Amino acid sequence: MAKIKSKFVCQECGYESVKWLGKCPGCNNWNTMEEEMLESKKDFKRSPTIVSQSKPQPIKEVKSGAYERYDTQINELNRVLGGGLVKGSLTLITGEPGIGKSTLILQASSTIANRYGKTLYVSGEESEEQIKMRGERLNSLSDDLYIVSETNVDVIEKYIEEYAPVFIIIDSIQTLFKEDLSSAPGSVSQVKECANNLMRIGKSKNIPMFIVAHVTKQGELAGPRVLEHMVDTVLHFEGERTQEFRILRALKNRFGTTSEIGVFEMREEGLVEVSNPSAMFLESLSTEAEGAIVVVTVEGTRPLLVEIQALVAPTNAGFPRRAAVGIDINRLNLIIAVLEKKIGLPLMNQDIYVNVVGGLKLEGTSADLGVAMAIYSSMRGIPIASRAMVVMGEISLTGELRPISHLEKMLKEAEKMGFTRSVIPQKNKFKFDGIHMKCKGVDTLKDALEMLTLHN
Structure with a gap:
């Protein structure tokens, strides 16, 4: 006669318990423990496993080679x-x-x-x-x-x-x-x-x-x-x-x-x-628009040009809303805090919406400057020549622009797509050659925003 037992297993993380628990100790989720029946038989056989005949050997003697792949x-x-x-x-x-x-x-x-x-x-x-x-x-x-x-x-x-x-x-x-x-x-x-x-x-x-x-x-x-x-x-x-x-x-x-x-x-x-993903993400890019700017990011070995759009609107009631699609919401809150503290932009009573066009989720911090300039443009009503200028740079909590990696690759991609001007961190400016587009190096976020105001 088979002996039947049961256990409770979390359907989220696989944590096992002999009794039901309202909250899983493994993943801290509620109501995820479900009972599963276990039947033990004397003639029960596990699936055969791979038996290896290899023995320990020095790593230098191990044969190395490329994996055989299907195309x-x-x-x-x-x-x-x-x-x-x-x-x-x-x-x-x-x-x-x-x-x-x-x-x-x-x-x-x-x-x-x-x-x-x-x-x-x-x-x-x-x-x-x-x-x-x-x-x-x-x-x-x-x-x-x-x-x-x-x-x-x-x-x-x-x-x-x-x-x-x-x-x-x-x-x-x-x-x-x-x-x-x-x-x-x-x-x-x-x-x-x-x-x-x-x-x-x-x-x-x-x-x-x-x-x-x-x-x-x-x-x-x-x-x-x-x-x-x-x-x-x-x-x-x-x-x-x-x-x-x-x-x-x-x-x-x-x-x-x-x-x-x-x-x-x-x-x-x-x-x-x-x-050519860059051309795809820039299909709907207008010549001049408030709160729209182009940034360059690197995914793996591929540089991509994407459009970032920002909309700043007065808060009608309650707390101001912050919404982001395609970028980390915590990163957005950090940029907003720097704009308020270092630039003096009054955003306490403003709803802020930021969107990365095309559904791409940006990784890293090279798009910080683009997000900040898009918010500033929407707040002040300043149109940006989106078809001519790209921006890139990481914003620190002190309002300074930190250098970014793969900048030469980013600029070459922007140049190939027809952009003639770029705003980059000053510390990156002299670390590349062979770029024919006009590159403006800035030290702080304030300098970048002032340049945007003067140009327009």
Whole structure:
């Protein structure tokens, strides 16, 4: 007779307890503990593990070499992956519903099937007919692309043994289950066990896998955090469903950098690569406008020109509102405090809204000066020649401009896009050559704003 036990598992972080708790001690979230039944049998067998015959050896004697990669024929995806899809790697891709995850992996699977051989697409959420309809719309119907609607991991393993694919897609990990576990699909126990099985299959057979995962309301990966530690690469697809632009970002990558991004445009025929993102982000840029300015930022190895818009309006009632889309709200509050203290700009009774056009989320501090100048322009009603001037620089709490890195690369990109003037930190001015545009070096935020006033 099997002995049945139960435990309570947090569905956010995977914390386990023998009794129910209102607040999880692991992640401090409320009402996330759910009961899962455990059935112990004498004949219960765990999934086989990889047996390694290697022995410890000096690091200098270890053979080193480049990983063998598959070319997905999607340059933006290859860029984020670090040059292509590594054999035997596990790649987790997440994103909001409807953002384009299934579209991207179907396009990638079709090209890999055409170039390298059999590809297996396992869907637990859609039927074969639905995937076929999407494939017809995307023109991604390879003869070596096999699709199946299945959620049982043991059955999926038999399909892999039978068809011997070179690439596998699992859509999604939250729908899979193992019969040995009595908990429901999507629970922490099922997700961990299914991911373990998939990792064993991929590593032992040297087959790369794409695994789709759901996200929570906060946009974070649903399920236990151990899932992110198990896989080799974590990709996040971001963007607004109402806009056509999508950003693919690597949150973890054992075979490349995590600072690269891929830019796509969603069209009727599928996701199309954007080879020149700067031109895309500046499409709607006006010649002169109040509160609109162009900044340059670097994502990985790629410099990008983006437009920052600011709107300052009087507060009608209550506390003034601060809203930011595309930049960190804490960074915005810091810049507002410097404008009030060092410049004397009266913002206590003003609502301030800042937006990065195109849906891009700016990392780093090189856009600080652009945000400050956009707010000042909107507050004072001063139009900026957005088509001619770019600005960049980090603002310190003392109101000084700190130097930034990759400035030469940024200026060359701005020059290529037709900009003739730039405002940069004075400490950066003499650290580059070969730039023909007019560069104005300033020491403080006050100097930069005065130059803006004099020019206009």
